[in-house]
Amino acid sequence: MRRMTFMFSIRKEINKINRRIDQKIIKGESYDREARRHKDLVVQLRKLESEASLARTLSLASFLF
Numbered sequence: 001m002r003r004m005t006f007m008f009s010i011r012k013e014i015n016k017i018n019r020r021i022d023q024k025i026i027k028g029e030s031y032d033r034e035a036r037r038h039k040d041l042v043v044q045l046r047k048l049e050s051e052a053s054l055a056r057t058l059s060l061a062s063f064l065f
Helices: 003-027 032-064
Strands: none
Touching: 003 032
């Protein structure tokens, strides 16, 4: 799976979890499992974004030199 497609699917899953957490908060239910999953996905997304940023920077640097 391409990196951008994977990042898009992670964002989509984060949005679904956010909606589920909101519903549980409204109902007064516990949302520990969803919060943990949300945190893991955000960490994974940040890692992918930082790798993509580094790759772009190195690509630009190799172009300039």
